[in-house]
Amino acid sequence: MNAFHYNGYVGTFEFEPGDDAFHGEIAGIRDVIHFTGRSVDELRQAFQDAVDDYVATCAEIGKSPEKPYSGRFMVRVSPELHRLTETAAKATGKSLNTFAAEALERAAKETIRP
Secondary structure (H helix, E strand, C coil): CEEEEECCEEEEEEEECCCCEEEEEEECCCCCCEEEECCHHHHHHHHHHHHHHHHHHHHHHCCCCCCCCCCCCCCCCCHHHHHHHHHHHHHCCCCHHHHHHHHHHHHHHHHCCC
């Protein structure tokens, strides 16, 4: 999956050969906002315009625009995994939060290469 970043928003996109164009969507918000472009530069501009239009439209209608991802989330794991990760974190001299964040970052980068 490919992604752009702009003003705190993430736009994901893919190339659709049948349309000979890129199609994208702003990720991480409940509102559905699409953008398209025939080149990467055109797509990037369409994404930035979509973000700006979204924020402006929200202001016009008196709605707070959603911001994707607060940086906080809760993960439920088994007590055994909790114990294991806490022990591993302590063994590396890190907090459980730092240990988990680094592990998640590694896994995400292996899965999605920007």
